[in-house]
Amino acid sequence: MLTAMRSFHTRTRLLWLGGIAFLLFSFITACKVEPPKLVPQVSIVAQGFLNPVGIAALPDGTLLIAEEGTGNDDLSAGVSLITPDGEIGRLISGLPSSRDSGDLSGAPLLAISPTGDMLYVGNFGEGNLWTLSLPQDEPLTLPPEPVTPAQLGMAMEPLNNVKLTNPFDITFDMNGVPVVTDATGNGVAKENPDGTTTFFHRFDELVNPDNENLLIDSVPTGITRVQAEYYVTLFGGCPYPAGGG
Numbered sequence: 001m002l003t004a005m006r007s008f009h010t011r012t013r014l015l016w017l018g019g020i021a022f023l024l025f026s027f028i029t030a031c032k033v034e035p036p037k038l039v040p041q042v043s044i045v046a047q048g049f050l051n052p053v054g055i056a057a058l059p060d061g062t063l064l065i066a067e068e069g070t071g072n073d074d075l076s077a078g079v080s081l082i083t084p085d086g087e088i089g090r091l092i093s094g095l096p097s098s099r100d101s102g103d104l105s106g107a108p109l110l111a112i113s114p115t116g117d118m119l120y121v122g123n124f125g126e127g128n129l130w131t132l133s134l135p136q137d138e139p140l141t142l143p144p145e146p147v148t149p150a151q152l153g154m155a156m157e158p159l160n161n162v163k164l165t166n167p168f169d170i171t172f173d174m175n176g177v178p179v180v181t182d183a184t185g186n187g188v189a190k191e192n193p194d195g196t197t198t199f200f201h202r203f204d205e206l207v208n209p210d211n212e213n214l215l216i217d218s219v220p221t222g223i224t225r226v227q228a229e230y231y232v233t234l235f236g237g238c239p240y241p242a243g244g245g
Contacts, residue, residue, distance in 0.1 A: 045063075045082065046080075046082055046088050049065060049067050049080060050067045050068065050069050050070055050076055050077070050097075050106075051067060051068035051069065051070075051071070051104055051106065052065045052066065052067050052068075052080075053066055053067070053068055053106075053107075053108040054066030054107070054108055054109055054110030054111075055110065056110050056111055056112050056119075058112065058116070058134070058140060059116065060084055060139055061084040062081065062082065062083055062084060062139065062140050063081070063082040064079055064080070064081060064082075064091065064110060064112075064119065065079065065080045065081075065082070065110070066078075066079055066107045066108060066109065066110035066121065067079070067080060067106065067107060068097060068104040068105070068106030068107060068108060069095070069096075069097025069104075069106040069107070070097055071097055071098060071099045071104045071105070071106070072097065072098075073096075073097075073098045073099075074096075074097055075093070075094045075095065075096055075097065076097045076106070077095035077096060077097040077106030077107040077123065078090055078091075078092045078093040078094065078095050078107060078146065079091045079092040079107065079110065079119075079121055081140065081142055083139070083140075083141065083142070084139075087141075087142060089142045089146075090142075090146040091132075091140075091142065091143070091146060091147060092121065092130070092132065092146055092147045092148075092152070093146035093147070093148065094146070094148040094149055095107050095121075095123045095126075095130075095149060096123065096124070096125065096126070098124070098125075100124065100166070100184075101238070105124035105125065105166070106123070106124060107121055107122065107123045107124075108122065108124075108168060109121060109122025109123075109129075109167045109168060109169060109170055109180070110122075111170045111171075111172075111178075112134070113172065113176060114172050114176045115176060116134065116136070117133065117134050117136055118131055118132070118133060118134060119131065119132040119133075119134055120155065120170060120178060121152075122164070122167030122168070122170065122180065123167075124165075124166050124167075125165065125166075126164075127157070127158045127163040127164055127165070128154045128155065128156055128157045128158065128163070128164060128197075129154065129155040129156045129164070129167060129170075129178065129180070130149065130152040130153070130154065130155075131152060131153035131154060131155050132147060132152055132153065133153070154195075155178060155191055155195060156178060156180065156189065156190075156191045156195070156196070156197045157195055157196050157197065158196065158197060159192070159196035159197055159198065162196075162197055162198060162199065163197055164180060164182050164185070164189060164197060165182055165184040165185050166182055166183040166184035166185065167180045167181070167182055168180075168181045168182065168183040168220070168221050168222075169181045169221060169222050169223045170223070171223050171224050171225045171230070172225070173190065173225065174225075174227075174228070177190055177191050178190065178191045179223065179225070179230065180223075181220040181221060181222070181223045181232060182199075182220070183219050183220060183221055183235070185199065185202075186202055186203050186217055186218050186219065186220060187199040187201055187202040187203060187220065188200060188201045188220060188223065188230065188232060203218035203220055203232075203234060204218065205217060205218060206218050206234065206236055206237075206244060206245075208239075208241055208244060209241050209242070209243045209244055210241045210242075216236055216237040216238065216239075216240075216241070216244055217236075217237030217238070218234045218235075218236070218237070219234060219235040219236060219237045219245075220232050220233070220234055220235075221233050221234070221235045233245070
């Protein structure tokens with residue numbers, strides 16, 4: 001009887017341990033199952049823009065889109081606004097749109113100041129940046145009529161013959177001062193305390209990878225700042241050889 005009792009308890013213990021082992025194995029196996037991969041969901045938010053290039057967002061989700069325009073030597077370039085509730089329209093209109101050596105030349109540059117109270121817009125051939133004060137205590141809404149250049153402020157104005165020609169991208173220094181790449185001027189400029197422009201760097205020409213005896217323009221495009229350093233992308237100029245940037 002004693003022997004039988006021991007056998008019964010032994011079998012029970014083995015079954016109990018086996019159950020724990022099975023549950024542990026199941027738990028480990030479940031932990032190793034990879035979660036399903038997330039599939040990006042793409043949807044059209046808005047369409048019908050005139051060659052949109054730049055984009056910026058306000059903290060409340062408002063979107064600002066810079067448009068190059070038609071390129072037909074008209075005033076079709078500008079900035080459109082998309083509000084969080086889906087309202088869409090032009091915030092700024094009447095900026096020149098043309099072509100430079102066949103390339104669209106309108107308003108590619110768009111940025112919001114670090115303090116969030118100023119919108120900067122770059123327009124080809126204007127020699128300055130356009131500015132628009134942004135409301136701080138209420139949402140940015142569409143005006144009854146789009147804002148025109150005559151109603152805009154200016155930043156980085158010409159200093160004698162020193163001026164922006166093709167402002168392509170913008171960042172800000174540690175004090176919030178605009179720093180801009182000029183794709184035609186092959187340099188990086190910033191705003192002086194009096195609101196004028198100075199170039200603190202001009203890039204040398206690059207070697208054409210297809211012919212080391214030929215040089216091409218550097219064509220600075222994108223720019224960003226990491227602490228006290230600026231990083232600039234060089235597109236490489238005409239004839240735009242592969243690997244030229």
